[in-house]
Amino acid sequence: SAVISQKPSRDICQRGTSLTIQCQVDSQVTMMFWYRQQPGQSLTLIATANQGSEATYESGFVIDKFPISRPNLTFSTLTVSNMSPEDSSIYLCSVVVWGVYEQYFGPGTRLTVT
Amino acid sequence: GIQVEQSPPDLILQEGANSTLRCNFSDSVNNLQWFHQNPWGQLINLFYIPSGTKQNGRLSATTVATERYSLLYISSSQTTDSGVYFCAVQGAQKLVFGQGTRLTINP
Numbered sequence: 001s002a003v004i005s006q007k008p009s010r011d012i013c014q015r016g017t018s019l020t021i022q023c024q025v026d027s028q029v030t031m032m033f034w035y036r037q038q039p040g041q042s043l044t045l046i047a048t049a050n051q052g053s054e055a056t057y058e059s060g061f062v063i064d065k066f067p068i069s070r071p072n073l074t075f076s077t078l079t080v081s082n083m084s085p086e087d088s089s090i091y092l093c094s095v096v097v098w099g100v101y102e103q104y105f106g107p108g109t110r111l112t113v114t
Numbered sequence: 115g116i117q118v119e120q121s122p123p124d125l126i127l128q129e130g131a132n133s134t135l136r137c138n139f140s141d142s143v144n145n146l147q148w149f150h151q152n153p154w155g156q157l158i159n160l161f162y163i164p165s166g167t168k169q170n171g172r173l174s175a176t177t178v179a180t181e182r183y184s185l186l187y188i189s190s191s192q193t194t195d196s197g198v199y200f201c202a203v204q205g206a207q208k209l210v211f212g213q214g215t216r217l218t219i220n221p
Contacts, residue, residue: 037155042212042213043202090155092157102159103209104159105149105156108155108156110155
């Protein structure tokens with residue numbers, strides 16, 4: 001398995017501002033992902049974070065709104081830019097560990113935009 | 115893309131009862147996982163089960179890949195079992211989540 005930490009755990013932000021969420025894993029992983037979970041909904045994949053190159057975004061998500069970095073095998077950041085109340089969600093980091101098939105999830109960042 | 119349907123959407127039970135949650139998927143998969151999301155939002159891995167049967171304490175799961183469904187069994191439910199249970203499947207590409215079953219266990 002993997003121990004995944006996310007910072008911040010929660011935040012309340014004003015409309016038009018940006019927030020950067022950090023994800024740190026305690027072991028080397030093959031893949032890192034960012035998900036969004038809107039209130040009362042299931043999880044939706046935002047993008048796959050690629051080490052040293054641009055992230056791969058899913059349909060409906062763009063780099064200008066959700067820039068992602070992954071400078072090494074164990075760390076990634078997701079920025080939610082120019083926020084609106086519709087961005088209020090839980091944002092989750094997820095990883096696949098070397099030699100293991102399961103995906104593991106961090107504790108999430110609960111974002112409220114006012 | 116692959117479709118995932120979970121049933122029932124909501125389930126309310128008394129402590130001590132047993133329950134069965136179902137996950138149907140539309141295509142062949144090489145990864146199927148069950149998760150429990152607790153009331154604080156943490157997703158906890160329950161099973162990695164693309165086929166066959168596994169048991170862990172009061173929980174067990176069975177996936178019949180040829181018929182494209184998986185079942186999660188919870189026996190002797192406890193209030194701490196409350197939360198949302200997600201099935202997630204992966205075919206050739208990304209992990210796709212179902213809409214979840216919200217389980218409420220009353221004391």
